[in-house]
Amino acid sequence: MKKLLLVIVLFASVLCVKQASASTYSVNEQAVDQLFANAVETNMISVNATEASSLASNITTTVRAGKDKDAIVAIVLDFFLGGLGVHRFYLGTETLTGIGYILTCGGIFGIVPLVDFVVLIIDNKDISKYIDNPKFFMWN
Amino acid sequence: MNVSFQGVYLFFCLLLLSISLNAQQASYISLKQKSEILENNKKMSNEVDLFFDNNKQIITKLYHSSTEFVMVINALGEIKTYYPASNEVSYKQITELSSKRNLIYYFANNLTDDLGLVDEGFNLSSNTYENQFYVTLWKSPAFLKGIETVKMVFDNGLPVYSEYQANKKKIVKKIYYTNYKDFIQFRLPLKIIEISYMPSGDSIINRTLFSNVKVSASADDKYFNFKIPENAKPVSNTKSQ
Numbered sequence: 257m258k259k260l261l262l263v264i265v266l267f268a269s270v271l272c273v274k275q276a277s278a279s280t281y282s283v284n285e286q287a288v289d290q291l292f293a294n295a296v297e298t299n300m301i302s303v304n305a306t307e308a309s310s311l312a313s314n315i316t317t318t319v320r321a322g323k324d325k326d327a328i329v330a331i332v333l334d335f336f337l338g339g340l341g342v343h344r345f346y347l348g349t350e351t352l353t354g355i356g357y358i359l360t361c362g363g364i365f366g367i368v369p370l371v372d373f374v375v376l377i378i379d380n381k382d383i384s385k386y387i388d389n390p391k392f393f394m395w396n
Numbered sequence: 397m398n399v400s401f402q403g404v405y406l407f408f409c410l411l412l413l414s415i416s417l418n419a420q421q422a423s424y425i426s427l428k429q430k431s432e433i434l435e436n437n438k439k440m441s442n443e444v445d446l447f448f449d450n451n452k453q454i455i456t457k458l459y460h461s462s463t464e465f466v467m468v469i470n471a472l473g474e475i476k477t478y479y480p481a482s483n484e485v486s487y488k489q490i491t492e493l494s495s496k497r498n499l500i501y502y503f504a505n506n507l508t509d510d511l512g513l514v515d516e517g518f519n520l521s522s523n524t525y526e527n528q529f530y531v532t533l534w535k536s537p538a539f540l541k542g543i544e545t546v547k548m549v550f551d552n553g554l555p556v557y558s559e560y561q562a563n564k565k566k567i568v569k570k571i572y573y574t575n576y577k578d579f580i581q582f583r584l585p586l587k588i589i590e591i592s593y594m595p596s597g598d599s600i601i602n603r604t605l606f607s608n609v610k611v612s613a614s615a616d617d618k619y620f621n622f623k624i625p626e627n628a629k630p631v632s633n634t635k636s637q
Contacts (some may be wrong), residue, residue: 281529281549281557283572283589288601292432295439325595348563384541388563 325387327380334376338362338369343376348388356392371395423450424620425504427609434601447619448500455495456619466622471496478624479631485624486631503584508555510534513546521545529556543568554583568593579611 325347334343339362341354357363363372375395376383386394425448432441445458453471458464468476473494477486495501502511510518510532517537524531530550536543542562549557554576560569569592573585586609590602615621 281551281572283570283574283591285574285587285589288589288603291601292434292439292603295434295437298438298440350563388542390563 325383327376327383330383330386331373331376331380334369334373338373339366341369343369343372344394347383347386347394349394350390353390353392368393424448424612424615424617425450425500425609426612426617426619427500428607430605430607432603432605434603436598445619446500447617447622448495448498448504449615449620450501450504453495453501455498455500456622458619466619466624468622468624469493469495469498473497476624477631478628483625483628484631485628499588500584504582506582508553510548511555511558513548516540518546528552554585577609579609581611584609 330343330347333346337343339357341349341357341363344353344357357368360368363369372386372394376386379386425446427446429444429446430441431444432439443460445460447456447458448454449456455469457467457469459467463479463481466478466480468478471494472489473491474487474489475493479485491497497512497515499511502508510520513534517540518534519537520532521535522533526549528551530553532548532550534546534548536545543560544563545561545565547557547559547561548555549559555573557573558569558571559567562568569590571591572589573587574589575586576583577586584606586606588604590604592600592602594600
């Protein structure tokens with residue numbers, strides 16, 4: 257009897273795990289339908305925005321989404337708090353990069369944030385290469 | 397002699413079958429595509445008639461907006477947009493929007509193993525099974541910033557889920573491929589739901605619905621061979637923006 261119970265419990269747990277995996281990779285379509293049904297219709301979106309969706313390159317869209325950082329904010333943060341690497345955390349980087357800035361007395365005595373400051377001003381129209389950049393020298 | 401005759405008969409039967417199957421190749425695909433985007437409880441949508449010539453790898457899209465226009469995209473990413481009302485045309489080239497990077501191209505040609513990740517420079521880093529799901533992990537190329545890994549999940553050989561991960565496995569996008577429909581030569585998800593997670597914490601849902609899918613061995617619609625009139629003028633700045 258105990259063995260039978262054990263088998264049932266094992267079977268039920270395997271079933272639960274399977275269902276959990278299935279739900280991880282499936283979307284609640286009814287909930288999505290509900291969200292669209294409750295939303296307010298606005299004007300037609302631009303053709304380019306539509307093209308950047310699933311039917312075009314997925315990567316392009318994703319990278320665009322990740323580039324939502326303001327160069328001006330990064331420059332201002334660098335100017336006032338560059339020695340602590342705050343602008344790097346704003347742009348997205350590893351914790352070690354910030355520690356490196358502090359341990360080297362403000363990024364090798366302020367030289368690194370100064371170069372960061374200059375390159376951010378020069379590349380202010382496209383700072384994507386500095387976003388989520390794990391390197392200590394982000395311009396390198 | 398009798399056996400030999402049977403052999404020849406069988407050979408011709410197989411030949412006919414082969415010709416018949418080739419004739420049914422998915423050379424021309426037409427469908428209706430509805431795209432909806434939801435952000436901050438506001439939705440925007442548009443509908444497009446899409447015509448895919450698989451031989452020439454040309455996609456022609458007829459947009460039904462306030463200003464109707466036709467967009468012709470080739471494998472090189474050359475995009476010609478024609479506005480019939482004003483007889484104007486614009487040209488641009490965007491490699492990422494090439495017809496060979498369109499999901500329709502991948503599904504129509506059964507290139508569903510990576511759905512274009514290899515073309516983007518991704519490399520397969522691992523593959524495992526999670527119950528009935530086959531899970532592949534793809535490492536991004538060095539030049540691609542913002543994405544580190546892409547996880548693709550397959551069920552019965554078909555992609556059902558993609559997950560784009562940035563630094564520290566932060567999920568920036570999830571894509572669900574659902575409502576698969578079988579055609580003779582390929583299978584197509586009639587509903588694709590993308591959820592993009594913005595750095596601000598908001599998310600954008602993009603839902604794409606395909607309907608009225610027709611597969612044919614011959615072009616039965618004028619848009620498969622759409623020709624922009626030679627006398628079309630370059631588009632004015634306001635439209636090209």
